[in-house]
Amino acid sequence: MSSSEWQKSSYSASNNECIEVRPGTEAVELRESDAPGAILRAAPAAFAGLIRAVKAGELDHYV
Numbered sequence: 001m002s003s004s005e006w007q008k009s010s011y012s013a014s015n016n017e018c019i020e021v022r023p024g025t026e027a028v029e030l031r032e033s034d035a036p037g038a039i040l041r042a043a044p045a046a047f048a049g050l051i052r053a054v055k056a057g058e059l060d061h062y063v
Contacts, residue, residue, distance in 0.1 A: 004022045004023055004024075005022065006020040006021070006022045006031070007020060007021050007022060008020045008021070008033065012033075017033065017034060018032075018033050019031070019032060019033070020032075020033050020036075023044075024041065027041040027042055027043055027044070028041070028042050028043075028044055028047040029041050030042065030047075
């Protein structure tokens with residue numbers, strides 16, 4: 001679906017326990033770095049909403 005490189009946060013540890021993201025042509029793709037075969041795809045608007053909610057602390061009660 002996508003030919004771009006996977007990106008991970010600069011805050012990620014070097015032990016490959018992080019979420020990686022890449023933009024696709026129709027969706028944003030996410031995967032766990034230690035399970036690269038399982039890819040979650042989300043519409044760009046839904047992904048942007050998730051990022052806004054995380055930044056606003058709206059999901060902190062799930063931790």
